[in-house]
Amino acid sequence: MGTVQGVEITGPVDDRFAEILTEEAQSFLAELHRAFDARRLELLQARKEREAELAAGGTLGFLPETRHIREGEWRVAEPAPGLVDRRVEITGPTDAKMTINALNSGAKVWLADHEDANTPLWANVIGGQLNLRDANAGTLSYTSGEKRYELTSGARPTVVVRPRGWHLPEKHILVDGAPTSGSLTDFGLYFFHNHLVTRPYFYLPKMESHLEARLWNDVFTFAEERFGRPAGTIRATVLIETFPAAFEMDEILYELREHSAGLNAGRWDYMFSVIKKFRTRGKDFLLPDRNTVTMTVPFMRAYTELLVRTCHRRGAHAIGGMAAFIPSRRDPEINRVALEKVRADKTREAGDGFDGSWVAHPDLVATCREVFDGVLGERPNQLERTREEVSVSADDLLAVGDTPGQQTEAGLRNAVSVGVQYLDAWLKGSGAVAINNMMEDAATAEISRSQVWQWLHNGVTLADTGALVTKALVEQVADEELAKLGGDLSAARALFMEVAVADEFIDFLTLPAYDRMP
Structure with missing residues (x-):
């Protein structure tokens, strides 16, 4: 592995890591850093300023300066190949075993997670990129004791990679003496090594404004032009998992129009963000025990209803939240009760117009698929359900204090x-x-x-x-x-x-x- 001017790798480059950290890949990361990191840092500062306003008594609402976007008639690009039918998506980290199990699961999409389900241990960051590259090439295998895991033949889920959020650094890669962005590192390495062998699709986490979506869109355009790929080759689904982003769904889709693949209801981070943004504001924003806050409480219901309506009005997929249950190998009663809850949750989502949903374990794929099959039938999605009867106000989204418990x-x-x-x-x-x-x-x-x-x-x-x-x-x-x-x-x-x-x-x-x- 050679040295690229201005780039310093502080993590060990052993095993096959040099296959990922090539001079060309390092150069691309340096280009991304120099072109976009200053804007990233400015947007993170803007988050702090907005949070200070909330702490001082401010509130959230739909932006008056972007009203023309919310009221305008426009649509995102047509769904890309591999992202038309998304009725069941499985999520998980990019270790070799999970990668193989996810790709053999029968799901339509695998969210290959470099973020919340992954720790940014250097071995995970680069090892995950190796696993993804090998999986896309069809060569990945894994042995644990006497058991060997291999990719099966036949159709596999579409791989959609979730890079780290804008706030996270990658301290093992320095450009001009500064740590790189975890987001740009994860995106850059995956795009560089895979854009010619598979379609580069991404899930974008933790965004708080349409300006952050605009930054991602500019990154995508830069990468496409840099490598001579057609505009719109890259597609991204945005997780609406922060409280501020819920008020900017239209604007986020608008910024990513030719690169958009829809929105996802990231329920767990959304609940965290609700607490975080109004954490000092007393009883009006106090939540009860975590496990009692369901998706049917008023403020969560408003959020998901608005998400489906916004997406389908713009021709974008709406993807539901994660079923986090892990089946027990020893207690069938636990499984029976939990699977009833999973089925009820997915039935609600499919009935509300979502085009698909997440599961965290391969054993839940069949349940999720069965529920969505029952609503979709032979249709790949239900984008035609525009949910025009839904009307959600800022007060509805802010009705946290109405949560029972x-x-x-x-x-x-x-x-x-x-x-x-x-x-x-x-x-x-x-x-x-x-x-x-x-x-x-x-x-x-x-x-x-x-x-x-x-x-x-x-x-x-x-x-x-x-x-x-x-x-x-x-x-x-x-x-x-x-x-x-x-x-x-x-x-x-x-x-x-x-x-x-x-x-x-x-x-x-x-x-x-x-x-x-x-």
Whole structure:
């Protein structure tokens, strides 16, 4: 592997990593960094300024300056090959075993996740790119003990890669002395190595405004022109998983028009963002125990209804949220109850007009597909259902205080226990972790810690015990819950406390976690 001027690789380049970090690939990353990183940093600063306005008593609403976009008649590009029928999508990290299982699952789409289900351990960042390249070439295999995993013949899901969000750096690749963007690194390496062998499709996470979508669109245009690919070769589905983005769905689709593949209801991060953006505003934005906030509560219902209506009006796919249940190999009763809930959730989505939905485990693919088959039949999607009867106001989206439920000690204990267990796995290199038969990822861990922070800093009294949530109580609960788990969880506990009870709210738990990662 040669050296490219201005580029420094600080992570080890062993095994086959040099196949990914070629001089040409490094040069492309440097071009992306120099062309777009300054804008990325400006947009991150704009997030902070908007958050300060909310903390000072401001609110969210539909932007008056973009009213002409919301009221205009325009449509995104026609669905691209491989993205016409998306009735069931499976998500997961890009390790070799998951890659093979996902591509053999029978789903229509695989969301190859470099973000919430992945930890940015250097071996995962570059190893994941190797696995994706080998999978697209049809050569990927994996052996664990006596078991060998191989790609089966026949149709495979369309691969859609989720890069890291704009806020995350890649500290192992420096350009002109500065760390590169995790987003541009993940996008750049995948596009560079795969755009000639497969269609380059992406899922874009964590955006908070249409200006951030505009930046992505400019990145896509730059890459297409740089390598002589037709405009619109790259397609992207945007996760509407932040509270501000819910008020800019039309604008986000508009910015990505020729590159758009629709929107996704990223329910877990959305709930985290709701807590985060109004975390100091008292009872009007307090949520009850995490597990009681369903997709049918008023503010979540408004969000999903608006998403379907917005997408279909513009000719874009609307993709539902993730079923995070992990089937038990030992308890059929757990499976029976959970699968009933999964089926009900997917039935609601299909009935509301979604064109497909996510699952976190191959065993759920059949259930999701069966539900959507029942609604779609032979149709590949239901884009024709424009849902013109839906009318969602800003007040509907902001009706967080109308959520039924209570804050309880059981909810506090679950948040602390799950949060610490997840962070322990994250620090060890696993970003998707089965806990209590649920697939926990960074988004669900964010809900846990932000909810603890919100309850603590808003003087919540627990409904079942009458106890005031204090730092001492959280520490006590952590001691008691970790004693049940056993093992050394001290590093994860310290990190959880840093992001859950500190005076200042840390934007993303993955930022201090990444600082602890080699």
